[in-house]
Each structure stands twice: as structure tokens, then as C-alpha cells.
Amino acid sequence: MTDHMMVVHFDPVHGWSPPEIQPYGPLAIDPASSCLQYATSVFEGMKVLLALAEIPTLSFTESHMAHTAYAGPDGKPRLFRPDLNMKRMETSVGRVALPSFDTDELLKLIQKLVTIDARWIPTVEGHSLYIRPTIIGTRDSLGVAASDRATLYVILCPTGPFFRTGARPISLLAVNEHVRSWPGGTGAYKLALNYAPTFRPQQHAAKLGYDQCLWLLGDTITEAGAMNFFVAVRRDDGGKEMLMGGGTDVDVITPPLDGTILPGITRASTLELVAAHPSRATLPGLSPDVRLHTVEGELTLPQLSTWAKEGRLLEAFTVGTAVVVAAVGRIGHNGTDIVLPPHEGALGPIARGLYERITDIQEGRFEWEGWSVACA
Known part of the structure; x- marks a missing residue:
């Protein structure tokens, strides 16, 4: 995982707390939390890619993928259609009756976190920085009911290519x-x-x-x-x-x-x-x-x-x-x-x-x- 994570909490009295970008570390949750007892957990999967000036890449015969990375127009980390991830996460949250959130604000926080931990973005062809936004129900009761408390967090992790030894069917x-x-x-x-x-x-x-x-x-x-x-x-x-x-x-x-x-x-x-x-x-x-x-x-x-x-x-x-x-x-x-x-x-x-x-x-x-x- 990278150096930092983004965390924000929800309770029925105060709503969403101010978001914090903090050092990566464990979360403290009650053993009776809804996410542990009744699987009130939603997540998304996104990637950040960084196209540099031309970098060494495997040949076609080595990787089975003829592909070379080139510089983007601004050299900045790039997300792929993140608005669709935010919309899907919002829909999933509604399905399990977790508190709704502002998708635009979450996307801004993800971009800020990526910028802070940009040094973790791989510069090797086929690699990327994986983003895992997650929201979990934290209502601390064994009653079978929707969770009125939640924690939303985002963590990042460098990842390699899906096929580590070259593409194959x-x-x-x-x-x-x-x-x-x-x-x-x-x-x-x-x-x-x-x-x-x-x-x-x-x-x-x-x-x-x-x-x-x-x-x-x-x-x-x-x-x-x-x-x-x-x-x-x-x-x-x-x-x-x-x-x-x-x-x-x-x-x-x-x-x-x-x-x-x-x-x-x-x-x-x-x-x-x-x-x-x-x-x-x-x-x-x-x-x-x-x-x-x-x-x-x-x-x-x-x-x-x-x-x-x-x-x-x-x-x-x-x-x-x-x-x-x-x-x-x-x-x-x-x-x-x-x-x-x-x-x-x-x-x-x-x-x-x-x-x-x-x-x-x-x-x-x-x-x-x-x-x-x-x-x-």
C-alpha cells in the first residue's frame, strides 16, 4: 500500500465528518459493526496511469503485446472515466441502505490523494496504481437493520500486469x-x-x-x-x-x-x-x-x-x-x-x-x- 489513505466518517447526528488524508494504517471498528455482521460493504476499483516520455518496454515476442508508453500532453496522473465509478458506487451504496455521499467531492478527494502519493505510480509499462474506494457500515448493534453509521475510506496500491509472464488466452x-x-x-x-x-x-x-x-x-x-x-x-x-x-x-x-x-x-x-x-x-x-x-x-x-x-x-x-x-x-x-x-x-x-x-x-x-x- 502507499503512504496515505483518505478517511471520513458518518453518523446520524452530524452527518459526514471533515475528510482526513492520513498515514496508512488500521481502522478501529466495533466487533458488532454492521459490515462485519451483515456484509454492509461497498467498494470500487479504479486505476491511475502515468505516461512518461518513452520508456523501455518488452518486445512483441517477449510480452505478446506491442505497446510503448509515451508522454501525455501534461505529464499528470490520469484516471479513466472516474465519473462512472462514482455513479456505480453511489448506486451500490443505495442498494444496501448505506448513507449517501457527494460523488463529486469524493472524486476530488481521490485526485488529491493520488497527487500526494504520486511517487507510488509505477513507471513501467503495464503497471498502474490501483485505487480502492470503500464504504462500510459501522452501526455497532447486532440488530438486523440498515446501518446509520458508516466509514468511507480510500487506499492505493501499486499493481503489475494481469499476466505476469506475458499475455495468453x-x-x-x-x-x-x-x-x-x-x-x-x-x-x-x-x-x-x-x-x-x-x-x-x-x-x-x-x-x-x-x-x-x-x-x-x-x-x-x-x-x-x-x-x-x-x-x-x-x-x-x-x-x-x-x-x-x-x-x-x-x-x-x-x-x-x-x-x-x-x-x-x-x-x-x-x-x-x-x-x-x-x-x-x-x-x-x-x-x-x-x-x-x-x-x-x-x-x-x-x-x-x-x-x-x-x-x-x-x-x-x-x-x-x-x-x-x-x-x-x-x-x-x-x-x-x-x-x-x-x-x-x-x-x-x-x-x-x-x-x-x-x-x-x-x-x-x-x-x-x-x-x-x-x-x-
């Missing part, structure tokens, strides 16, 4: 005997209580040789691990080689925000960038003749199997704050695998184009819709 084990989320539940909110029940199935998947779980509701796909899931499916009967150089129509499909899916910031960004290709901005490495179509619709395991057999399933990939974009190589279920087409450098052309465009925006090399926000 991940493997997913489709799981329907354990359910991550369900209609009317809390899957659309970033609550701590959503994560612990996934640990045991994840351990089982790892024992079977898979990296993550692909969460199902019946046959319907929801998420992959803690990431949003996408597939690219060819509409016409042309060859997959057309993706790099010829005209073809491809549906980029992800499950809809039906209450069982976390509305990821990278998910939203992916959909917007896909929709912009090629009319507003061509994705790196993709021909303008490749026509991409965004589809937010139900995805089922039998559909994936059929598309794979027909040769129409071009790519599957996951997106999220930590990984940005990761290719999926195989999906297991009931002892058999759906195998995705292999691609040089792990990522398929659509996933690679998205990865490069998003990271270029994050690090200030490509301006798009004000998504990259410099810390003052």
Missing part, C-alpha cells in the same frame, strides 16, 4: 451448479457480499486446470470470473481471414444489463468503441471494411457451441479494470471444451484493437470523449 469452466447472481438479486452492484461465494467454485475450476469460472444462470451466460464477457460472431459465410483485410459483418455480443450483470466501466467503453468502428474511429489493426455491430443480448452455452461448430465464433474475450482485455482460449463444461480459434499474440484482432485503443486513451495518447481525466 485464459480458460473458463462454465458453472451452473453455483450461481453468482439471479434476477432481483445483487449481481448488478459492486458489493463485497457478491465475491466470497465465488471463491470455492473458483478453487474447483483451478483444480480442473481452468483459470476462471464462466458463470451461468441455467444455460445463460452472465459473467466470467469478475469480468464482463464478450464474443465476436461472424454474420456472413466468409472466411475468418476476411477479418483482417476484407469486408465482413461481425456481431460483438455481450450479456445485457438485466440485473444479473455488473455494469463494468470497461464493458461500457468496449461497446462504445465497437459502435464507433469504422465510422468515427477505426480500431487499431482492423480494416474499415470490417463492420462491427454491438449486440447486448442473451448468450447461452449451446449458442457458443453451435457457432464454434459452424466456424462463426471468431473470438471470445473478457474485459475489466485489471485485465483491460483478455482473450479466451477454451470454455469447459461437462468434460468437453469449446475451443476458440488461436491468434498470434494471444488476442484476436478485435480484442487486440480494443486493448490498444483503451490503453492509449487511459495513458493520454489518444483523446476520446474526455475519458482520460488528469489529476490536478
